[in-house]
Amino acid sequence: MIKVIGIGPGSREWLPPVIDQIVASCEVLFGGKRALELFPNFPGDCIILSGKLSETIQEIRLALTEKKQVGVLVSGDPGFYSFLPMLKREFPKTEISVYPGISSMQFAFARAGLPWQEAELHSVHGRPLNRLPLTFQKPLAILTGGENTPQKVAAYYDGYGINLKISLGNLLSYPEEEWVTTDAQMLAQEKKTYNHAIVLLYPPSLKEGDNLENTQTLENAGLGIPDEEFIRGKVPLTKEEIRVQVLAKAKIQENDKVLDVGAGTGSLSIEAAQLARRGWVFAVEEDNEAQELILLNQTKFGIPNLQLVRGTAPQAFEKVPQVDVCLIGGSHGQLKEILEKAPLRSGGRVVLTAVTLETVGRGLELLQQQDFEEIDVISIQAVRWKGIKDFHMAQAMNPVFILNARKRQLE
CATH class of the missing domain: 3.40.1010.10 (Tetrapyrrole methylase, N-terminal domain)
Incomplete structure (x- = not known):
């Protein structure tokens, strides 16, 4: 036994x-x-x-x-x-x-004076940081250890511009016990060594006295938000039928970080954020009107995990950390530079849309040159049938090419 x-x-x-x-x-x-x-x-x-x-x-x-x-x-x-x-x-x-x-986790919540039946518990001892959720509405408690120190956890969130309130318990129950409450920016710069630490992250939405059972997370509403639901100006909109196919090819997981290049009105970014409901979406856009539309649609749909990055790709990538998925809708002739400099992790997916044969050919050439694999191309021409009196008439949309590939894993 x-x-x-x-x-x-x-x-x-x-x-x-x-x-x-x-x-x-x-x-x-x-x-x-x-x-x-x-x-x-x-x-x-x-x-x-x-x-x-x-x-x-x-x-x-x-x-x-x-x-x-x-x-x-x-x-x-x-x-x-x-x-x-x-x-x-x-x-x-x-x-x-x-x-x-x-458990040390029980001890940490006792020190914080919080119930933990609704909390989320993780360990990063020997596990990658990039699986930690960026979006959460309930306390997140993390066992640290090995290379993943409390400072690295704090730097991970601070790197995405998320400056959370954090409590840290080190050597809980020992005479040397420490209990510190700080924030991600401060903890990331702390030089002290914490060898047996629990970090407790407080979501931005949690206030003192809140009932944890009443907090909610962003739910996936399903693919295919109708076009008319988006606030639109003169900026082109990725149509519903195309968005569904692009997102299906992107295979976005709930913890993923997503980069949307040439985000336009933000329709793809909005739906990507609902799929990556515990991750983050970076919408890169240079047009002033489009930038405002992205913010308006973000507010309308209540999307907390979307960040507008104002600027032109690839220069704007300096403000974007590593991502799991890259969506490219517009390149303004800089497709080569965008693919080279996109902060896409090894093994991540890229999905590119094109409306001309020339862009398709160039995209295929660049994906092969830049060591992508599992390269796939489809073309779609959606037709909507509009009811007119007793008949339905075809309304054909322009054909769109969708290229997707996976960045080759490093040996």
């Missing part, structure tokens, strides 16, 4: 008495050095967990072969980002008993 034992935040006074009884029932105990020091009178064998988990697994397997009762100490609670999932995978036929502890 393997007993997976949560030791809570890591100090003796936060261990319930029953944990001592469970540890005493084991014959061999695995844990980190600090965890094992909590049980100085343990009579059995103590084995410090190796940095190489494969070695630890072999040690546990050997102890089980010798019919020993195995205890594995994990910090916090075993059910929250611990060694437990690996143990269940490696020992599927072994009985595994789990004993809860107070």
Whole structure:
């Protein structure tokens, strides 16, 4: 049998008495050095967990072969980002008993004086920062560790122009405990080392005394907002039928960051933001009238995760961080420079629309030259049938070409 034992935040006074009884029932105990020091009178064998988990697994397997009762100490609670999932995978036929502890996450919310049943919990210890949501209406708590320090989390949000209020708890429950409330800009510049930290991010919409259960996130309203719903001037609008196809090719995920080049009235940006409801959309536009229309439509549709970037591409890209998807609707003869300088991550998707054969040919040539793969081209000519008295007459729209490709992954 393997007993997976949560030791809570890591100090003796936060261990319930029953944990001592469970540890005493084991014959061999695995844990980190600090965890094992909590049980100085343990009579059995103590084995410090190796940095190489494969070695630890072999040690546990050997102890089980010798019919020993195995205890594995994990910090916090075993059910929250611990060694437990690996143990269940490696020992599927072994009985595994789990004993809860107070997680550092519980401790952090207690320090903040906030309920956490509606909060969102993440870990960036060994996981990429770019999967963290940029749009959220409820507290976001993050376990940090390894290369992803609290400062890097703060810099990630500050890089998107999101200066959130942040609380940081380091070494919670220890004599050296720190609890600091600051903001993303300040924390990103902090030089102090935080080795065992939880960061708690407060959404901009959350005010003191708010009921967390009544807050809402941006929901995907579905593709294909009718053209007449958008506020329009003399600026060209990407038609509904084309938007649907472009967004289908873009394969936008809810946490994605999207760049819309030549955003026009913002119709594509609006729908992209609804798909990337926990990500962010950067709408690059140089025309003054179009810029104002983007802002008006953003307000009309209540889109919080859209940022207008005033300027001409590719020069305006200096204001845009790395993105997962790049939509290109207008290039003004600078398609080569736009594709070269777009801040598209390795493996990200680009979707380009064109209305002339020359642009299609140039786009294909550039995508092949610039090391894109999975290049695909379709052409669409939508026809709307308008009712006139007892008949329906065809209203053909201009054909549009849609090119899409994936930026080749770095080796």
